[in-house]
Amino acid sequence: MNQIKVYEFVKVKTLIYQLIRLYRTNDIKAHSTQKNILLNEIEGIFQSYGIDVIEFIKAIDDVQLTKKKADHLLEGMKVHVQYFDMPTQAQLNKLFRKVKKLKAPDINTIDTKETSYLGWNDVSANRKYIVYKNETDQFEGIYGEISPNKVKGFCNICNAESDVALFLNKTKQNKSEGTYTKKGDYICHDSVKCNQNLENIEDLYEFVERTK
Numbered sequence: 001m002n003q004i005k006v007y008e009f010v011k012v013k014t015l016i017y018q019l020i021r022l023y024r025t026n027d028i029k030a031h032s033t034q035k036n037i038l039l040n041e042i043e044g045i046f047q048s049y050g051i052d053v054i055e056f057i058k059a060i061d062d063v064q065l066t067k068k069k070a071d072h073l074l075e076g077m078k079v080h081v082q083y084f085d086m087p088t089q090a091q092l093n094k095l096f097r098k099v100k101k102l103k104a105p106d107i108n109t110i111d112t113k114e115t116s117y118l119g120w121n122d123v124s125a126n127r128k129y130i131v132y133k134n135e136t137d138q139f140e141g142i143y144g145e146i147s148p149n150k151v152k153g154f155c156n157i158c159n160a161e162s163d164v165a166l167f168l169n170k171t172k173q174n175k176s177e178g179t180y181t182k183k184g185d186y187i188c189h190d191s192v193k194c195n196q197n198l199e200n201i202e203d204l205y206e207f208v209e210r211t212k
Contacts, residue, residue: 002049003082006116011199012077015042016060016070023063035061051080083112087131087139095131095141116198119191121146128167128191132204142208144169144184156185157207160197165189169211183211 004012019038022031039061046053059065059073086107087095096102105120117132128146131139147166155162168184185207188194198204 003080004049005082007198007201008045009081012042012045013074020065020067023065028063078113081113084115091139115195116201117204142169150189153186155188155194157187157204158194158197162188162193
């Protein structure tokens, strides 16, 4: 069965919440074109995987739609979302072989249908680990320092406003001299929140490439 990606489902949620805000305007008839654009974009995401969403579109094409009802409808559509394939402990150890006593998260507590990448903080070491599937469906990982100080700002992975912290990855600048440089930017301190906001996986790939 064809299934949409987690980040695409996040995009669907965003579009539906835009619809709800549109329904709250005084004259929905004046915004009918915008309404149809949003409905067509939502339908198009599912149709690209051959998923029939006629009844779902009918349900959200309703000026009485509330966020509570929308969330209930979205929960029912999760059956069409592809879960994130969690890495094993052995795979994590291989990705971060330089890290002694790697503290991995409890994957049983993670909603794999709300996860585009696996990210967690090791508070004792002020580190953040990021594990993702590359474009050939292989696991890759990166880790670095994460500041304990959080500020309000925009995340450079999900591009949403959040409690962000400075993430820095140490890389070799000159192999012969053994000098290092640190690269990074502000990202969500909480990777679960970041996943809930991430609408385009390319933004994650671009952040990783810049940071490496």
